[in-house]
Amino acid sequence: MTNEPKGGSPTRRSVIVAGAATAASAAFPMPALRAQTREIRFLNAEPAVDSVRALRVAAAQYEKEKGVRVVIDTVPSGDAYTRTVAAIRGGRPYDISTLIFVAHVLTLANEGQLTPITDLVNKHKWGKRILFPVNGQHYWYMYDYNLCWLFYRKDLYDQAKLERPKTWAQLLENSRRLASTDGGSQRFGMATPIGSNDATNWMSLGYLWAEGVSLFDKDWTNTFASDENRRRTAAYLDFFGDLAKTMPPGMTQATFGTITAAFSAGQAAHAPYAGRLIEVLEQRAPQLADKYGMMPYPDSAGKAAAVNHGYDGWVVGKTAMAEEAVRFLEWFSDAHYINFLHSAPLHFQPPRLDIYDDARWRAHPLIEKHAEAVKTMQGFLDDPAITIRSIDTEGPVPDLRPAKVFESFVFPEMLQNKVLKNMPSEACVAEAVAKMNRVIAA
Missing domain, CATH: 3.40.190.10 (Periplasmic binding protein-like II)
Structure with missing residues (x-):
């Protein structure tokens, strides 16, 4: 996250203590499929200027190349799950949402509100203890560790x-x-x-x-x-x-x-x-x-x-544009993911292991200057002890x-x-x- 980690709000992970799973099933009817508008709605929970800019640049390029508009809405990280749920209740769910708590992903997946992205996740090699499959399916594209x-x-x-x-x-x-x-x-x-x-x-x-x-x-x-x-x-x-x-x-x-x-x-x-x-x-x-x-x-x-442990990731909703949203995430992970990581170059610790060897990622001045710190951070993933x-x-x-x-x-x-x-x-x-x-x- 580019604000204080895990959000600046007093309670980052507002779950479920009052029985959210039951509330989810009662309050989250399956959304009516909206008309094919060739528009992807993306809920971002990284409100720092550089992170928003990186996403908007990617959105503009995707529209230019693919003819699909990507609308970026941004909220504080502590509000992401609430906004995601509100959009589902309102019948206009987000095609892509940022979620920062494994229980939120579990709840929405169990309620049938998410689209599996297992094939996309399996394209990459990931660090330890960062993938959280639900019933054998991956619903979460993790974009960073927030290890402490x-x-x-x-x-x-x-x-x-x-x-x-x-x-x-x-x-x-x-x-x-x-x-x-x-x-x-x-x-x-x-x-x-x-x-x-x-x-x-x-x-x-x-x-x-x-x-x-x-x-x-x-x-x-x-x-x-x-x-x-x-x-x-x-x-x-x-x-x-x-x-x-x-x-x-x-x-x-x-x-x-x-x-x-x-x-x-x-x-x-x-x-x-x-x-x-x-x-x-x-x-x-x-x-x-x-x-x-x-x-x-x-x-x-x-x-x-x-x-x-700490972590953040993107999920794809069960929407009419879900297939296109998965294509966007795949395209983004190749074309713009490193630019997004560079918006918080030392805080967004990559969960994908291939990134550590990518010269484009290592080229950021702060990553170069603090190479010893980056080595230590990577060591947390490599060291079995x-x-x-x-x-x-x-x-x-x-x-x-x-x-x-x-x-x-x-x-x-x-x-x-x-x-x-x-x-x-x-x-x-x-x-x-x-x-x-x-x-x-x-």
Whole structure:
């Protein structure tokens, strides 16, 4: 995304906690097929100027070459699913929509509102854990990863003669050592959100995935409730409670922009984020644009590491122009996809593996300048030791149960119980397990 990742709105993934699957079947009648107007309606959820421009240039060229008009409507990413549903209800569905949550794709696919694009998806080789088939069919053309990892101030590490941490204890010690008050300005060791919002779900849980915590097994049993996962999570909370003491005040209200501002202003020595943060440094703090390092979330023992999952993609609606919309996506993926990626060159991490070797993609000045960062990002996909997980992608197949856990802020509330209420870690975990069970059963 070209705004703050996963959208700037308070709730990026408005699902289904209130029974959206049932609501979908009741409220989404199969749309009446509109007359063949030779027009494709495309709902874009990347509202940054450069991204909109890239799509409109592609649309103009497609009309010139194919005689088919492509109308680009743009909304904030947090509004994409709502607008998609509203268009279906209104009897004029979008031919192509941007969706940013696997549960939304699952819901619409199960309601018969999407056209499979399996042949198009299978034309390419994709990175790990980025395709989410539904009943053996692909409905989602993924255009980027929004992986979240940890940034650190490499210059401060060099000055303090610190090594890149491989364990929670080392990260905590480094955060403590780099917190300082100098000339009246205060620097904190870490900036990480702990509020009941998407930012916390995305930025603060990578340590759990590194530690091997899981939420569901292949039979959809709540494995988070197991003794082993309770123990691992309690240890994480002990660590996080200490780490929170190195953070700026107000982390319960922190969102995506709060974290980028803290790191780019030199207020925090460590911060979680995606490639967007590098672009922010280039724009707002160029003096720091060569002073950052990147690393995955460590585990407690220095044996494993993880990044938190994120993703965005396009779907084709079940419309009269669906066949033409698939042709447009195929044409776009060859002719203009790289131009679109260049509209956020370090934030739009390609999910298609062929892009990394494409000289056209590598020719962007920021990709060339930050080649080491790009190598690290690609390494997250290539390294089998790096785990890529998130709440909403837990489980053996796409399903609404992890989506409900995500939307209910089970884990942000667990962090708040530890950090704000100073509850014993085991009690925080027990409450999270109980809430998770309630949410799944609802």
